[in-house]
Amino acid sequence: MDPLEGEAPSAPIRYEPVNVKDVLVEMKDTAELLIDLSYSAVLHSSEEIAREVLRLEGRMDELEMRARMGLMMAVRSPDDAEQLAPVLGIVTAADDISDAAGDIAKVVLEDIGLPEAMRAALPEAVETLVRGVVVGDSEYVDRPLAEIDLESETGVRVIALRRGDEWLLNPGPETAIRADDVALLRGPDVSISEVYETLTGDPYEAPSVEAPDIEDLERAVDTIVHMKNLSELAVDLAYSAVLFDSEPLAEEVRNLEVEVDALESRFEAWTLRAAADAPDPVVLRGLIHLGSATEVISDAAIDISEGVLREIDVHPVVQMAVEESDEIITRVAIESGSDLDGAAIVGGVPDTETTMSVIAIRRPEEGWLLVGDADAEIRSGDVLIAKGTRTAAGAFDDLSQP
Template identity: 55%
Template structure:
């Protein structure tokens, strides 16, 4: 049954932060639902979609109350655009979840291609007599001892995103954990009292279908990166980052075109072509996410700037985007991302590196094209071999506490 929604005084900043956090969580969960063929995880995506619908209505109401003049309307236009774009991400991930829930049809090969693209996520309901029942996350030391992190918790219909160390696991809580599959199995058993058995990924057998599934994986990675860079563009009011978002969206469009050709050819070689219908849904929804990323950065692209409330909302969300400068003689000066184990040691994922005044660098570890704008070079989606030097600017994403650890490595006080 639909919930009635009425106006109530709420901070637009807080509402935007909640929408951003939920949208990013939904991207993770929807692709994991496909990977795991998990109706339980897919159902959680639709629960979050319902929550997002309410948040976007409340945000629009608050924005309407705030606009009292043409100047207000111009300043708030980018905010309205971000609300609409975030809602599109929510709807697209909901459609991905329905591929599983409605059994639209998905080739088994896709589950052989996705494990490298998506971190494993499990849904666990806390059993009253389970080992971890009643324990606080901080006392359990899950992340430091196993690499597993609780990314969300649902209790009596209320969501807690990125629960902190003080959060206690209570009986009947639904907890979403993310981490290495071998470690997740032990955590799952300690929470539910049951054995977790991951599905066996099959091997792809049709070359055109292999190419099609590989294209979907690449589209997913690029779309997710585009959303991150879109929020980074509005946070730092950066036209360079906004331009990167546009370039990524164009590449996703090109992949979509090639994907359609490969899927149509593969259809003639499978016993049941209808089984490919879900793959088409998955690709279409992924393209919508990349389109929404452009809309997030639209205000910066159009010269309207970034309203302060947007930057504040992005900065206060549970997963933050930070910009750090590598200091001279710091731990990162002269190191590579993989060699220094930045993600493992800090929990932050570096999504872009800016190198000032360098136009002759080629980095084979970069999964998307390195692009030079004027005097600066942006390396988007850097790999483990990407080398860092003093003066490089890093854009990274992760939990707020992890940002402090990355700052220490970079030499920032």
């Protein structure tokens, strides 16, 4: 099989009226999924997932062109040009993320060089991501996800479905699984095999796991996972900074970009040192590509939020996208003596009456802590990045002050 089979061919695109807001929302969702899939392809050495990345990259190219056409048609005055320039920057940055994700996927597909024992070095906390084609007689066929209730029953999530050339991103409770859908599943190893077999009719064959043949490979993989998570957070915050016209969130994107650059530099130095002792240094070449692509993603996050940092008003087309969601991301600085000072976080949720979930903590002396499902304690001086409703965000901010 051609290693690049699955990459969507370029097709002619002609102008047609589009809802730019909807295109921007799809580009955002696509960019976030691309980051997740591309790193998973590398960490799990999965050519199938890497090919889905290239298909999705082709879709992003089409979205970018349609967004550009729509924005050009919308410019009727200098004021329009001023407000739409940052939106065009968002479109370009999303395509940069897509290209970087494609480069990461090609590390697997083009045999650029990866240690064979990458999967063996994965932290236990990293869940498995698999791709499967839904068989016609699966018990899941023609049933909505809410009825199947996979996540509650097994811990496995359907993170995306591809139906022919159509992508269903962030499938919701009412999304039904159809025969021949390509499903992307994420979950713990202990559950993924049963769900995969029920979905596809085929037994799940876990990749063989070999002992690392490169010293300290576990630490390198930990760094890759951390860079991936920080890059995803940077992109999420960048979009939120634009959608909510939040300069504090845009500044946190800058802080994240600095952290990713520092990690990339240390990771590159580790790779060069490891190459000196590796039996075949060429197997480490892909790691250099991975570090470079990660830096591109964090730089793109800066580009997304640039309009906010330059104090350019958010264009109505972006504001319209905000109004569709009641969930927001907010930044809260914890002051000494506040109700949040010393509060425990369990499973990402602080021990308070608010319903905000903490995504990450920036701690002056330690850098970024990604909370996730880990437990932590909030300290004075922490900067929290949290997600929840607008009402809960206001109450959460009040708790951060004495």
